[in-house]
Amino acid sequence: MVTSIVDIKGLTKHYKKFSLGPIDFEVETGTAVALVGTNGSGKSTFFRLIMNLLQSDGGSINIFDQDLTEKETEIKKSVGYVGDLLEPFSYLTVKELSSLISYWYPSWDDKRYTQLIERYHIDEGQKYGKCSKGTKKKVEFIFALCHKPMLLLLDEPSAGVDIISQRKMKEDLLNYMEDGKRSIVLATHNIDEVKQLCDYITILEEGKIIHSFEKDELHEKWARLWVSHVSEVLNNHSNVIKVEESPLQLVTDDLPVIEKELEKEGITIKHINRLSLEEVIEHMIGQG
Numbered sequence: 382m383v384t385s386i387v388d389i390k391g392l393t394k395h396y397k398k399f400s401l402g403p404i405d406f407e408v409e410t411g412t413a414v415a416l417v418g419t420n421g422s423g424k425s426t427f428f429r430l431i432m433n434l435l436q437s438d439g440g441s442i443n444i445f446d447q448d449l450t451e452k453e454t455e456i457k458k459s460v461g462y463v464g465d466l467l468e469p470f471s472y473l474t475v476k477e478l479s480s481l482i483s484y485w486y487p488s489w490d491d492k493r494y495t496q497l498i499e500r501y502h503i504d505e506g507q508k509y510g511k512c513s514k515g516t517k518k519k520v521e522f523i524f525a526l527c528h529k530p531m532l533l534l535l536d537e538p539s540a541g542v543d544i545i546s547q548r549k550m551k552e553d554l555l556n557y558m559e560d561g562k563r564s565i566v567l568a569t570h571n572i573d574e575v576k577q578l579c580d581y582i583t584i585l586e587e588g589k590i591i592h593s594f595e596k597d598e599l600h601e602k603w604a605r606l607w608v609s610h611v612s613e614v615l616n617n618h619s620n621v622i623k624v625e626e627s628p629l630q631l632v633t634d635d636l637p638v639i640e641k642e643l644e645k646e647g648i649t650i651k652h653i654n655r656l657s658l659e660e661v662i663e664h665m666i667g668q669g
């Protein structure tokens with residue numbers, strides 16, 4: 382049976398110049414969802430609402446089958462979050478911060494903490510506020526993992542992080558997912574993270590979810606076809622995303638459907654290329 386670890390319905394937040402939602406969003410247990418969108422599309426706002434750091438204007442957020450507004454403290458004990466939450470504690474050293482945070486989480490794993498501090502070469506004596514941008518992300522990431530959460534909410538965890546540590550983060554996230562019971566929501570501009578870690582992709586544009594899909598479905602359906610000519614029917618077909626001239630080619634989001642249609646219209650296919658994930662996302666954002 383498929384169970385949802387996160388179930389969000391009709392979530393809205395209005396600022397003077399920006400509105401998020403209404404958003405419906407689900408995360409199945411044991412899966413990783415990438416949240417992708419251009420700058421300012423609302424990803425951080427969405428995370429801050431899920432963490433109850435921001436008050437929503439409407440809708441409901443259920444995590445682990447519990448309402449966030451009723452059971453915030455219990456829920457948060459099993460959620461790990463990376464998203465600039467530690468800035469108010471800039472005057473504390475990493476070590477002092479770890480004492481504070483470990484006290485709050487009953488499931489804190491001190492051995493794991495020591496391992497990760499060494500793995501990411503963190504100087505525990507340094508004040509958090511004096512850490513570099515990438516080091517701050519690594520410290521947040523370590524704290525998020527060390528209480529063994531059932532859900533990780535990661536808002537651009539690798540932004541500013543060196544490539545060696547990025548690789549380690551990916552390894553640690555794959556290990557985290559290994560038992561099939563833990564889930565991730567990951568906002569990122571890093572396509573490799575999406576490819577290597579995520580099962581589902583949700584695209585946010587101007588505060589709205591414009592697409593949600595399973596990553597592996599894409600390869601079968603999205604393609605670019607070089608064709609002999611294009612008919613009126615094809616030009617207006619809902620699965621033809623784009624028609625380009627010289628050489629004549631079209632982009633489709635449903636190759637099997639379009640192949641049948643081309644055959645019916647007597648149009649010859651000269652060549653077919655599957656689209657990369659980057660290209661598909663670009664087309665989706667372009668349509669949105």
Ligand SMILES: Nc1ncnc2c1ncn2[C@@H]1O[C@H](COP(=O)(O)OP(=O)(O)OP(=O)(O)O)[C@@H](O)[C@H]1O
Pocket residue numbers: 396397398399418419420421422423424425426427
């Ligand atoms: N406190 C606030 N008051 C008013 N507007 C805000 C506030 N916080 C965020 N916004 C606006 O909400 C919109 C979404 O911002 P948000 O930070 O959620 O985007 P994002 O997708 O995370 O962007 P990025 O990819 O650049 O991190 C932006 O237009 C931003 O200016």
